Amino acid sequence: MxxxxxxxxxxxxEHGARLHRLTVVLGAExxxxxxxxxxxxxxxxxxxxxxxxxxxxxxxxEQVVHQARVVRGSSPLVLLEVADARQRExxxxxxxxxxxxxxxxxxxxxxxxxxPELARIMRMTVKKCNQRLETARxxxxxxxxxxxxxxxxxxxxxxxxxxxxxxxxxxxxxxxPGTETLELELRSFNEHRRRGLPLSIAAxxxxxxxxxxxxxxxxxxxxxxxxxxxxxxxATVPSASTSQxxxxxxxxxxxxYVGRDDRLLYRELRALPVSGDLLQxxxxxxxxxxxQDPDYVSAWTPGRILAATLEGNTLTIDxxxxxxxxxxxxxxxxxxxxxxxxxxxxxxxxxxxxxxxKADGGSPPELFTGLHRRSGLDPLGKLWIxxxxxxxxxxxxxxxxxxxxxxxxxxxxxxxxGGDAAEVASLSAQVDRTPNSDGxxxxxxxxxxxxxxxxxxxEDVYEGAGNVQETRTVTVS
Numbered sequence: 001m002x003x004x005x006x007x008x009x010x011x012x013x014e015h016g017a018r019l020h021r022l023t024v025v026l027g028a029e030x031x032x033x034x035x036x037x038x039x040x041x042x043x044x045x046x047x048x049x050x051x052x053x054x055x056x057x058x059x060x061x062e063q064v065v066h067q068a069r070v071v072r073g074s075s076p077l078v079l080l081e082v083a084d085a086r087q088r089e090x091x092x093x094x095x096x097x098x099x100x101x102x103x104x105x106x107x108x109x110x111x112x113x114x115x116p117e118l119a120r121i122m123r124m125t126v127k128k129c130n131q132r133l134e135t136a137r138x139x140x141x142x143x144x145x146x147x148x149x150x151x152x153x154x155x156x157x158x159x160x161x162x163x164x165x166x167x168x169x170x171x172x173x174x175x176x177p178g179t180e181t182l183e184l185e186l187r188s189f190n191e192h193r194r195r196g197l198p199l200s201i202a203a204x205x206x207x208x209x210x211x212x213x214x215x216x217x218x219x220x221x222x223x224x225x226x227x228x229x230x231x232x233x234x235a236t237v238p239s240a241s242t243s244q245x246x247x248x249x250x251x252x253x254x255x256x257y258v259g260r261d262d263r264l265l266y267r268e269l270r271a272l273p274v275s276g277d278l279l280q281x282x283x284x285x286x287x288x289x290x291x292q293d294p295d296y297v298s299a300w301t302p303g304r305i306l307a308a309t310l311e312g313n314t315l316t317i318d319x320x321x322x323x324x325x326x327x328x329x330x331x332x333x334x335x336x337x338x339x340x341x342x343x344x345x346x347x348x349x350x351x352x353x354x355x356x357x358k359a360d361g362g363s364p365p366e367l368f369t370g371l372h373r374r375s376g377l378d379p380l381g382k383l384w385i386x387x388x389x390x391x392x393x394x395x396x397x398x399x400x401x402x403x404x405x406x407x408x409x410x411x412x413x414x415x416x417x418g419g420d421a422a423e424v425a426s427l428s429a430q431v432d433r434t435p436n437s438d439g440x441x442x443x444x445x446x447x448x449x450x451x452x453x454x455x456x457x458x459e460d461v462y463e464g465a466g467n468v469q470e471t472r473t474v475t476v477s
Contacts, residue, residue: 008044012036015057018111021171023064025079025106027072034250035071039063042349058113062121065107069099070252070269073387074400077102080173087166093143094163098446099400101136108133109164110171125434250278254346255285256339257296263331264381265338266296266470267346268389279347280308286339287323293390295471299336301325306361308344314371315344318358324365333367338379341372351438377439382406382468383460393475399449403470404440405431405460412460414445419453429458449476 016036023032039060043050050056077099079091094102108118119129141159252269259266268291272281283305286298303323309316317340327333337355345353354371357364385403388394405412416425429443436442456472 008040011043011053011056011060012040015060019060019064021174022061022107022110023068024174025077025110025167025171026065026068026103027075027078028068029078031067031071031251035064035067036060038067045349054117058117058120061107061111061113062123065103065121066123067252069103070387072099073392074099074394074398077106079167079170082166082169082173084166084169086162087169089144090140090163090166091170093140094167096143097136097139098398100132100444101139104129104133105136105140105163106167109160110167112164123436124432128432128434250281253278253282253285254343255282255289255291256343257286257291257293258299258335258339259381260295260297262381263335265335265342265379266293266381266384267342267386268292268296269386270389277308279344280305282343282347283308283317283340286343287319293472299332299339306358310348313350313352314354314356315348316356316358317344318361319364321359324359324368327365327367330367335379337368337372338374341374342379345374377406380406381470382408382462382465383412383458383470385456385458385470385472388456388472388474390472391474392472393477394449396449396451396476398446399474399476401429401445401447401456401458401472403429403443403458405443406439406462407435407441408460408462410460412443412445412458414447415457415459416447416449417455417457421455424449424454451476 019036019039020032023029023035028035042063043056043059046059050059077095079095082088082091094105097105104118104122107121108114111121113121114133115130116126118133119126122129122132124132137159140163144159146159250273251271253272255268255270256265257268258264270285270289270292272285272289287300287303287305291297300323303325304320306318306320307316308318327336337357340357341353341355344355345351351374354373356371357368359365359368363369383403383405385401387400387402401414403412411428411431414425414427414429415423418424425447427445427447429445431441431443433441453473453475456474457469458471459467459469461467
């Protein structure tokens with residue numbers, strides 16, 4: 001392995017343990033191996049675009065923060081109990097804050113990153129990022145009071161110093177990852193790349209080991225056994241025997257389906273058992289896995305994926321001939337192709353991906369010939385709910401509802417009804433007014449829910465489309 005090939009492994013050796021601890025604190029310990037793997041491989045794909053060492057670390061931190069948020073859902077952050085009473089009080093208060101405030105406090109103070117760098121990691125404007133951080137600090141100070149007598153009374157800066165100290169004390173209690181397994185897999189990954197294998201193939205070769213082997217290595221070292229206080233969540237680790245006997249369960253795998261009524265695309269973030277290639281797993285889900293939301297369907301008939309080969313930016317998907325049965329119109333075929341193209345482009349993190357189809361190794365039906373690419377937001381539903389998923393079971397208390405909306409003049413309206421159809425909550429979602437790289441606006445709403453069954457309806461009005469509604473049914477326990 002040449003020195004130029006070793007940079008990814010070196011980066012992990014230097015920052016892997018810290019990023020793992022950040023993942024745990026942000027409430028995504030069960031998926032830490034998968035999150036770091038996808039972040040590192042995503043960075044490898046951007047090797048020629050992100051060359052500055054500081055920017056590479058920022059990219060990894062950004063991926064950790066946002067993937068952890070998806071995995072965490074409505075669960076709290078995780079801060080283990082520390083011995084110092086003042087630091088314990090600060091940790092408990094951070095866990096008790098709304099997740100968006102706890103998240104930005106943890107990310108900024110644990111990594112000691114502020115200003116434009118923090119804004120990039122949080123995917124926010126500098127102004128909005130600074131405002132959220134300041135609001136979080138004020139809320140924390142209200143919860144824990146002025147800094148300790150040894151600090152300057154009432155100074156936000158002194159409280160920030162205390163937060164940093166408390167977080168570092170808490171993260172020291174997080175079991176460090178077993179880095180040997182991941183380092184070996186990254187070295188293997190670099191070796192496959194050096195031999196000229198396409199990046200996606202090299203990734204799939206080491207993918208299962210990075211997810212499964214990484215979780216095994218991290219699970220086999222003893223954990224700090226101090227009992228937590230009621231306000232602090234204790235992280236749990238699967239046993240090594242469980243990790244070896246079951247395929248890795250990867251959360252938040254994007255799978256695109258078709259709306260029954262409007263025939264537009266909608267994305268479900270699924271937890272799928274993955275023993276090797278994540279791309280093939282997601283394509284198989286399109287062919288064989290029923291959507292969680294009954295308002296969605298798959299345009300494909302049941303079939304099998306035979307191969308998926310990436311050369312440059314062109315992906316060739318070879319499906320069994322049975323998958324192409326019953327397509328008679330261009331519109332139906334277009335929806336089916338979009339399902340595959342949008343799913344594959346997101347899994348591979350290649351927005352410009354081109355997809356071509358085969359049937360049993362040969363030419364596909366005429367409706368599926370040629371190259372197919374994403375066409376922006378046009379084939380997609382105007383309004384999405386990301387979390388919670390339909391039929392999900394969530395804990396009582398503050399339930400966070402998140403999603404995406406195409407640019408609109410108004411904020412989505414969230415209405416929550418109980419099992420008796422009585423309205424429980426009605427509020428406008430908070431919307432980021434800066435679109436992400438795909439043109440979506442992210443939105444979030446938080447409601448206080450007691451145990452029971454609930455119907456969530458999110459509505460907004462769009463030019464040319466009128467009133468659009470998305471719904472979910474969840475159980476709170």
